Amino acid sequence: MNRVQIQQAAEYFCSKWNIQTYKNSSCITCSYSKPIYQSSMKGEGKTESSQFRKLISCPFIIRYGKVEFKRNSKQHNGVYSVYVTSIIAKHTCLMSNSTYRVAKKTSHSSKLNLTEVSTAVNYLKINPHLEARQLRNILKDCIPASFHIDSTFLNNFRRRVAIHHAKHPDSRNLTHDVATHLTKRCNLKTYEIEELEDPIIRNNFRTMYK
Numbered sequence: 001m002n003r004v005q006i007q008q009a010a011e012y013f014c015s016k017w018n019i020q021t022y023k024n025s026s027c028i029t030c031s032y033s034k035p036i037y038q039s040s041m042k043g044e045g046k047t048e049s050s051q052f053r054k055l056i057s058c059p060f061i062i063r064y065g066k067v068e069f070k071r072n073s074k075q076h077n078g079v080y081s082v083y084v085t086s087i088i089a090k091h092t093c094l095m096s097n098s099t100y101r102v103a104k105k106t107s108h109s110s111k112l113n114l115t116e117v118s119t120a121v122n123y124l125k126i127n128p129h130l131e132a133r134q135l136r137n138i139l140k141d142c143i144p145a146s147f148h149i150d151s152t153f154l155n156n157f158r159r160r161v162a163i164h165h166a167k168h169p170d171s172r173n174l175t176h177d178v179a180t181h182l183t184k185r186c187n188l189k190t191y192e193i194e195e196l197e198d199p200i201i202r203n204n205f206r207t208m209y210k
Contacts, residue, residue: 003064003082004119008137010062018095019060020103023141025115026065030058031103032093058093061086116142117179122172124161128208143183152187159188163195166205 001009007023014021020031034057067081093099120138123130136149139157147153160182164171174182196202 001082002080003066004123004138006062006064006082006084015100018097018100019091019093020100026063028062028064030060030091030093031106032056032058032099033060034058056093059088059090061088063087112144112176112179112183113142114174114176114179117183118174120157121161121164121174121182124158125165125208128158128162139183147183147185153185156184156187157182160184160192162205162208163192163201165208166201167195169204 003025007021007028010028011021011023014030022029022031022033032053034054062084063086064082064084067083116138120135120142123138124135132151132154135154135157139149139154143149164178164182196205
């Protein structure tokens, strides 16, 4: 089981108990848990949501580590197998319908989560035919809540990612500008499609789908 799979399994199980999970690269917590990482920048971490989390400080947490992780490997962090290192199953949040609805509403950021977009992009490099349901589950927590992830959005995302990999076959990390471009809601423009006219890019593109 890799990081994305354990996050999805925990999210599904917890949702049945009216618990909204909060995920990062090393653990899963309740959305009412105290923030683990505090910003050192003045004015950050002072939002109403973060203050509310500090007030309730639900202790629930699942910590996990990577199996056979190699820092210099070209393999993306999201596809490494993980193992659970510790669990605190206690909850101090109400686990009610009303608190769950509030948590769902406040859990979506208005900004892109660059790490998770990068995970989705790398998954499509490994498996360009990744099922729509799995791709949607990865994307729903890393793009703004205003985005409607329908079949049109997924198709455009797949095509832009395929072209991106064809242009940059050895690329591992995304910049914010690239992630913003890949998650555009509009259909592909003519200039984007015309990039496949380049012989090298076209050959890389065909290799991906062999």
